[in-house]
Amino acid sequence: MDHTYRFYRALCHRMLNEYDKAETLLREELDEMEAKWGKEGVHHLELLYYGIVQYEKKEYRKAIETFDWVLRIYPQFSEAQYYKAFCLPYTERYMEAPELIQEAIANRKKGYTINEDNAIYERYPYQLRNN
Numbered sequence: 001m002d003h004t005y006r007f008y009r010a011l012c013h014r015m016l017n018e019y020d021k022a023e024t025l026l027r028e029e030l031d032e033m034e035a036k037w038g039k040e041g042v043h044h045l046e047l048l049y050y051g052i053v054q055y056e057k058k059e060y061r062k063a064i065e066t067f068d069w070v071l072r073i074y075p076q077f078s079e080a081q082y083y084k085a086f087c088l089p090y091t092e093r094y095m096e097a098p099e100l101i102q103e104a105i106a107n108r109k110k111g112y113t114i115n116e117d118n119a120i121y122e123r124y125p126y127q128l129r130n131n
Helices: 005-015 019-037 044-056 060-073 078-091 096-109
Strands: none
Touching: 005 019, 005 044, 019 044, 044 060, 044 078, 060 078, 078 096
16 A cells, blocks of 8 residues: 555554654544544554554553554554553553564564565564564
8 A cells, every 4th residue: 555645644643653643644644534534444554553652651451452453454463462562561451462462573574564565675653574
């Protein structure tokens, strides 16, 4: 999928720790997609970064809800599993995190990751490595 200029601007703001700006741009992107294609038609990568921004803002419950939304669309998405696992202890769901981390590692090894065309040339921010 080709992403919009707004999406890449949001990534830039995220990397500059300008979380509110990134969140606003991603929310606009998600609202537009949802209006066109419904909740399940939203692109998983926009959702992933929206959840990561929520995580960075320490909005752990919101981030978990967003990662759950991602995982309904792309159930084996290792990055969504991994960053959701980071949020779980902050909501006192300690026992779920280690299992989800292991599942994320296994799925990453199977290739369930950010699957954009240019991801083979350049890593996306927060993309897991296969080490």
